[in-house]
Amino acid sequence: MDDRLSDRKKRVLQALVDSYIGDPQPISSSAIQSKYMPEVSSATIRSELATLEELGYLVQPHVSSGRVPSSKAYRFYVDCMLQNGCGDVGVLEENFNKNFKSVEELVKNTAKVVSDATNYTSLMVYTGTDKVVVKEVKLVDLLDGSALVVIITDSGVLKDKMIAIPDDADGGYIEVANRLLNATFAGKNLAEIQHYEEPMEQNFRAYKDLFRQVVEMIEEYRSSRESQLYLEGEDKIFEYPESKDVDNVRSFVSIISKKEKLHELVKGDGSVEFDVKIGDEESEDLKNMALVTAKYTVDGKEVGHVGVIGPQRMDYKKVMSVLRRLGGALDDGGDNNG
Numbered sequence: 029m030d031d032r033l034s035d036r037k038k039r040v041l042q043a044l045v046d047s048y049i050g051d052p053q054p055i056s057s058s059a060i061q062s063k064y065m066p067e068v069s070s071a072t073i074r075s076e077l078a079t080l081e082e083l084g085y086l087v088q089p090h091v092s093s094g095r096v097p098s099s100k101a102y103r104f105y106v107d108c109m110l111q112n113g114c115g116d117v118g119v120l121e122e123n124f125n126k127n128f129k130s131v132e133e134l135v136k137n138t139a140k141v142v143s144d145a146t147n148y149t150s151l152m153v154y155t156g157t158d159k160v161v162v163k164e165v166k167l168v169d170l171l172d173g174s175a176l177v178v179i180i181t182d183s184g185v186l187k188d189k190m191i192a193i194p195d196d197a198d199g200g201y202i203e204v205a206n207r208l209l210n211a212t213f214a215g216k217n218l219a220e221i222q223h224y225e226e227p228m229e230q231n232f233r234a235y236k237d238l239f240r241q242v243v244e245m246i247e248e249y250r251s252s253r254e255s256q257l258y259l260e261g262e263d264k265i266f267e268y269p270e271s272k273d274v275d276n277v278r279s280f281v282s283i284i285s286k287k288e289k290l291h292e293l294v295k296g297d298g299s300v301e302f303d304v305k306i307g308d309e310e311s312e313d314l315k316n317m318a319l320v321t322a323k324y325t326v327d328g329k330e331v332g333h334v335g336v337i338g339p340q341r342m343d344y345k346k347v348m349s350v351l352r353r354l355g356g357a358l359d360d361g362g363d364n365n366g
Contacts, residue, residue, distance in 0.1 A: 030104065032083060038108070039065060040076045041085055045097050045105045049341050052269050054095055099307035099340065102318065106304045106344055135332065136258055138324075138354070143261030145350045148338035149284065151321075152258040153294045155332045157250050158219035160186070165209040165242060169193070169202045177242060189245055191238065205235055209242060221246050257287055257294075270339040276316050283313045284337070294321050294335040302348060307340050318342050322351045 033041070043064035047055045057074035065073065077095065080086050085104065086095040097105075135154045142150040166178040175193050179186040193201060213221060224243055232239070262284055270276045283289065293305060293314075305311065305319045320342075321335035334354060336347045 030083070033104075036068070036072075037076050037080060040073055041080055041097075041101060042105060044077070044080075044086070045101055048097055049343055052096075052341055097341075099309045102306045102340060102344075103304075103309065106306070135256075138334065139258040139260040142334060142336060142350060142354065143264065146336050146338075146343075146347050147261075147264055147267065148336045148342060148347070149259065149261045149264055151290060151294050151335040151337060153291055153333045153335075154256045154258070158222075159217050159331065161215065161217045162186070162213045162221065162246075163215075165206070165213055167202055167206050167209065167238075175202065177238075177245065179242070179245060186246070186249055189241070191241055194234070194237070197234075201234075205238055208232065208235055209239070212239070213242065218246055218250055222250065257290060259284060265338070268339050268341075270316065270341070273316075276339075279313070279315050280317060280337075283317070286313065289313055293319055294333045302351065304344070316340050318344075320344065320347045320351065322354070324354060 040060060043060045044055055047060070047063070057077055058070045060073050061068060061070045077086065080101075081088075081095055085098055085101040087098045088095050135152050139150050139152040142152075161182045162179060163182055164180045166176075166180065168176040168178065170176060170190075173193055173195075174190055176188055177191055178188045212224075221243065224239075265271050265277065265280050289311075293311060303321045305314055305321075307318065308315045310319075316339065317337060318340045319335055319337045321333050323330055324332060324334050334351060336342070336351070338347075
């Protein structure tokens with residue numbers, strides 16, 4: 029916290045940021061007085077604004093323009109002033125009182141719901157594949173020298189694949205294989221199976237190729253779904269005055285096109301409820317933009333991160349309200365998965 033800011037300076041700064049988020053027009057000292065601080069004189073507020081500019085909280089974009097909040101002002105606003113908001117999250121209630129066939133379907137729907145609720149572009153990174161737990165491995169004899177391998181997880185059927193049964197396999201091959209496969213893999217998550225080490229016992233040798241194929245099936249599944257990124261509402265940037273600046277639009281299009289960079293930005297450090305990145309103080313790719321991200325869980329398991337990206341002047345209170353409510357809504361939705 030900046031100890032150079034008195035309580036009055038903080039109030040002036042919060043009033044200015046609140047006003048600018050609602051309407052991106054420079055606000056005068058008299059307007060702050062009449063709307064937010066009637067007990068303080070306009071001259072005093074003007075003096076406080078001058079000091080805030082000297083401290084780097086306000087900037088003058090053009091010589092003839094008034095002062096507007098800087099990235100530093102938004103950062104202070106988020107870190108030190110923001111109270112729990114009460115944004116309109118009815119859309120969350122409405123959309124999560126429904127059944128979803130899979131976690132991935134839930135994630136895709138969530139991206140749209142968050143975008144609609146905040147009116148910004150939303151990003152969902154689904155990274156929960158490693159935490160998927162194998163419940164059972166079924167080997168079904170097809171009676172033609174082949175078998176169907178079905179891997180069932182706590183998220184549904186992971187994958188199925190046809191395999192050849194060894195020519196020298198006896199009549200008990202399928203039964204023993206099922207027992208060994210489940211003794212080895214059932215109850216383990218996909219990350220643990222990734223580090224599976226082939227048993228050296230004699231009775232495993234006849235099933236060596238089968239075990240290798242099951243591990244390959246799981247690895248193919250993990251690779252195909254690792255850090256999937258879902259974007260919704262990419263065109264919402266054009267609903268804001270910032271889109272009149274070609275450079276802003278160019279920066280926005282550039283960042284949402286860089287999937288690897290978005291993965292890095294959305295993931296955050298995982299140690300806080302919200303990770304708020306504001307302007308180029310965090311990344312040169314976010315010039316004049318802001319990104320608010322949070323972890324999300326389904327049935328108590330962390331499965332990814334959700335983010336909202338928009339103008340630096342975004343409505344942080346509403347965004348955080350939606351993302352905070354999202355946590356409970358996702359777990360409720362996850363309970364409905366079949």
